[in-house]
Amino acid sequence: MEAYLRTRKMEFTRIVLRLFHPLLIPIYNILLFYVLGFINLYHTLIGLAYTILFSLLIPLLSLHWLHAKGAISSVDIPKQEDRVIPYLICATSLTACSIVLAYNSMYPIVYATLYSGAISLIICSLINFWWKISIHTTAIGCWLGCVLHLYVIWPFGYFTSGYSSVLSSVVLIAGLVGSARIASGQHNLIQIYAGFFLGFTVGFSMLFLCALQ
Numbered sequence: 001m002e003a004y005l006r007t008r009k010m011e012f013t014r015i016v017l018r019l020f021h022p023l024l025i026p027i028y029n030i031l032l033f034y035v036l037g038f039i040n041l042y043h044t045l046i047g048l049a050y051t052i053l054f055s056l057l058i059p060l061l062s063l064h065w066l067h068a069k070g071a072i073s074s075v076d077i078p079k080q081e082d083r084v085i086p087y088l089i090c091a092t093s094l095t096a097c098s099i100v101l102a103y104n105s106m107y108p109i110v111y112a113t114l115y116s117g118a119i120s121l122i123i124c125s126l127i128n129f130w131w132k133i134s135i136h137t138t139a140i141g142c143w144l145g146c147v148l149h150l151y152v153i154w155p156f157g158y159f160t161s162g163y164s165s166v167l168s169s170v171v172l173i174a175g176l177v178g179s180a181r182i183a184s185g186q187h188n189l190i191q192i193y194a195g196f197f198l199g200f201t202v203g204f205s206m207l208f209l210c211a212l213q
Contacts, residue, residue, distance in 0.1 A: 009183065016180040020173055022139035026055040026094070029113050029143060036150075036163065039107060046104055054097030055114070059090045078186060080132040084125045087135070091121035108210050113146045116206035120199050127198075134187045134195035140174045141196035145203025153208070 020028075030051050034044040063075040063086055072082040095118045098111040120142050127133050147170045151163060178192045187195075 013180045013183045016176050017136065017184065020136070020140060020177050022135050023056050023059055023090070025139045025143050026051050026097075026114055026117060029146065030110070032147070032166070033110055036166065039110060043106060043110075047101060047106060047110060050097050050100050050104075051114075054093045054100070055090075055117075058093045059086070062086065062089045062093075080128060083128050083132075083135075087121045087125035087128065091118040091125070094118040094121070109150075109207060112206050112210040113142075113203070116142050116146065116203045119206065120202045123198060123202070124195070132187065132191060133198070134178075134181055134191045136181050137174070137178050137187075137192050137195035138199035140170075140177045141199030141201075142203035143199075144170050144174050145200040145205075146207055148200075149204050149207040 027048065030039075030044060030047040033039045033047075034041070039047065060075075063072070063077070066072045066085065067075050071085065073079055074082070077083050077086055094114050098114040098118070101111040101114070102108070117139065120138050121135075124133055124135055124138055147167055151167045174196065178196065181187050181192055182189065
């Protein structure tokens, strides 16, 4: 029975980590903006098309190319020494996506969330020279920081009424992702908290600067 429960636990852990992989968070963010009624269907389709290309397909293809060339040991980049180049590629891709969306008249708050992801990745790549920080919790922390900013500030508390379930759901997802990373054995608790705090701070701050403009 204990072995069965352990197996189910690991399966659930893998599902959570795949479902809320850092490369998928920008896509979920675009969908969230649409569900909240912040962007219309046209901007949603434009945003999804470019976000899927720049935040998912290009990074994935880059990972497989790096693996084929022997630059990284695995496309899952579990080793600390494998992470710097993929992180910088993803950061560049997210920045390019932000620029393209801005060129296509996307709302500033939408591409500001992508900028926050790029900045978080650059910081993580620098930290990674000395220490293995969790990119999963960085991504989910960044998302939560953006959502919390929408909930309490943008614009002047626009989402303070009727959107508690959205904020609660992202908080729950953040807890699941952090717990899954611990259960997977890839990170310790300090690395989980550090990643989350970094992402949350960058995400909240970037939208704050966007609101000032």
